[in-house]
Amino acid sequence: MKKGIIYRLLLLLCPHILLIGCLPDAGDIQGQSPEYFSPVVSSSLLQEDFPQPERNLMSKQGVLLGKTLFYDPALSANGKVDCASCHLPQLAFSDGLGLSDQGVSGKPLHRHSPALFNMAWHKGLFWDGGSNNLESLVFGPLTHPDEMAADLGEIIHYLRGDEKYPDLFKAAFETDTITSAFIGRALAQFVRTLISQDSRYDQWKRNEVLLYDQEIQGYQLYRQHCSSCHEEGLFTDLKYHNNGLDATYPDPHELEGLLLGRYRITFDDHDLGAYKTPSLRNIYLTAPYMHDGRFETLDEVLDHYEKGIQHNGSLAPQLEKGISLTNQQREDLLAFLATLTDYTFINNKAYQK
């Protein structure tokens, strides 16, 4: 309620609501105070407002700083890895790899890089929801030895000594002191602007285009078989489910419970082997699939739901009997899923380097 009022106020205060397509260049922003904004949200996302934490409201300047940091490999220990190394715009900010080995150490990670879009609505980050907000999340990939392996102290030293960053921080946060908290906040602001809401599905929902009959057939099948977890709008319920990938979960000590799913965070038996429902939006761009990228294709995923479900005490009840589709139904469903690909999003220059 309180948040809603603030956004409405913000909208009133902004003389023109900013569309995300028009972010300023570094030269334009000096000497101005942060220009706060809230992005326009498509009705097809089925969201009432755009959530932002009060301590880190989005500004043009903050987003520009966040974007600059996102594409800066100097933040990594070897100067070669930036956030975009595992979050490529053309793949809806995923990386096309099962378990990436693109980090500083070259060792494969234990989880598949998630796609980044519509993150503002996610209440828990990472596959198990370990991180509570984007501002806190960014320190994970920044400092993990197999990802960017950054020493935050060294990053701050670099940013303070750089020719452009002190001005960018000043413009974004009206501060002369660069701290790790502001790095986290700027990156979070940029990531919140990554909104995918202009696929053919969205245009259809806004009555701008028509879908083909097959796609509409597929939509009905989606409603029947998938929407209880992949809720329409964001196409995820933002919750955690055990979707029957494994019957048992090993717990080698050195992995700190990494293979236990969300149980690692909640210590609740119902969360054993449970991972966050990924969005079906842009699903054609975000292969391979699952938290460990074990399935290369959507056909493998559908095979799993049809005949691969492993039963145990924490299995999502919706999957007890699996999901059976005829060949025709499978084609129809896949045709619908293709309407969720958002080319406007992946080609948006405002998101790119």
Add this chain to the structure above:
Amino acid sequence: MKKIAIILLTLWAFTACNDQEETPASIAVDFSFSHVMDGNPLELESTTFTLPSGEQFIPRKFKYYISNITFKNNSQGTSYTVSDGYFLIDEAGKKNFSVEVPADEYDQLTFYVGVDKARNHSTDQVGDLDPSNDMAWNWNTGYKFLVLEGEWEYESNERQGLVVHIGNNDPESEQNFKAINIDLESAGKTLGTEAVVDLDFQAELNELFLDPHELVLHEMENTSIMGGEWAINIANNYQEGFFTLQ
């Protein structure tokens, strides 16, 4: 009449003045922490210590958070909690801090090792909770409450790493977030009349490995302790008998 008034006034002024001297408006409490192993000063990287269970041990890193400091005056039933006081004590860095508390005759002190759930909920913070202090988890939102790292060796076997990272207040807020209760009165440190008070604590690292849970490294499957039962055991160990007020 006038004379009496002057005398009274003088007396009043004198008393008032005395009052001010006896009860300062606030007390600056200087906390300092020193660390020993088996009674010998802790030294990182250079010295080999012997753990209670017999392993040789070279410590490399030792740090922890102190927070939620509360002073109590039991006879008056009053207390004061230092707001937003989160202090990182680091053997390789700062080992002291100072807090300002309103004057009172405090006889009890409580502080916690770790970070309360409300603050641990977000790592997007400054001060000693700045994630650049190398105490934030990278897969979970929150901080490590206590970190001890080093290398150990037992009976001419190969050296192995000891990694103790403790810090979790889910699902129960008290799991690793431990209150340390200090009886100031029995330590002869009752606060009240002085404007500056030094509280010097000594922490005996052997206590992390003993009582109530004995930690025998060479009998453990893995000496990387970042959660689970052993993290809780060690947290229980540092709650009792770890800190002493000198």
